[in-house]
Amino acid sequence: MKKTEKIITAVTAVALGVLLVSLKGETLKILTSVLGITIVFLGVLDLFIGDKKIFFVKCGVGLLVVLFGFFILEAALYLIAAALVLFAIWQIYGYLKCGLTPKLNAPSIVAYAKSVLCILIGFFLFFNQCGEAEWVFVVAGIFTVIEGGVLLIDALAEFE
Numbered sequence: 296m297k298k299t300e301k302i303i304t305a306v307t308a309v310a311l312g313v314l315l316v317s318l319k320g321e322t323l324k325i326l327t328s329v330l331g332i333t334i335v336f337l338g339v340l341d342l343f344i345g346d347k348k349i350f351f352v353k354c355g356v357g358l359l360v361v362l363f364g365f366f367i368l369e370a371a372l373y374l375i376a377a378a379l380v381l382f383a384i385w386q387i388y389g390y391l392k393c394g395l396t397p398k399l400n401a402p403s404i405v406a407y408a409k410s411v412l413c414i415l416i417g418f419f420l421f422f423n424q425c426g427e428a429e430w431v432f433v434v435a436g437i438f439t440v441i442e443g444g445v446l447l448i449d450a451l452a453e454f455e
Contacts, residue, residue: 301450308443315436319429327364331357372420380417383410 315322338353360367387410395403420431 298450301446305443305447305450308446309440310443312436312439312441312443315432315439317436319432322432323368324365327368328361331359331361331364333357334360376417376420378417379413379420383413383417386410386413 314325318325334357335354336357338350338357341353342350387407390406390410395406
C-alpha cells in the first residue's frame with residue numbers, strides 16, 4: 296500500500312471511530328442509509344450500461360435497505376448476543392471436558408472469567424438493547440481510533 300493510501304485509511308479509521316463514539320447508536324442508521332443510497336447509485340450506473348434487470352434489483356434492494364435496514368441490524372444484534380452466550384457456554388463445556396477445572400490459579404481464573412464475561416455481555420445485549428448497545432459503539436469507536444492512530448504512525452514512520 297502506498298503512503299498516501301495508508302494515510303487516507305488511517306484518517307478514515309480515526310473519523311469512523313470518532314463517529315462511533317459521538318453518535319453511538321445513530322451510526323448504524325447513518326451507515327445503513329449510506330449503504331442503501333450507494334446500492335441505488337450502483338443500480339443507476341447499471342441502467343446507463345444498459346442492464347435494466349440489475350437496475351431494478353439494485354434499486355429495490357437499496358430502497359429496502361434505506362427503509363428497513365435498521366430493523367435488520369437490530370435483529371442481527373439479537374443474533375450476535377445469542378451467539379456470544381452460546382459460544383461462552385460451549386467454551387466452559389470445553390474447559391471442563393479437557394480437565395481445566397475452576398481452581399484458584401491464573402490460567403483457570405482467566406479462562407473462566409473470559410467466558411463468564413462473554414455470557415454477561417451477551418445477556419446485556421440480548422435483554423437490554425435500548426440502553427446497553429450504545430457502549431458497544433463507544434468501545435468499537437475507541438478501538439477504531441486507536442487502530443487509525445497506529446496506522447497513521449506506521450505510515451508516517453515507514454518513509455522517514
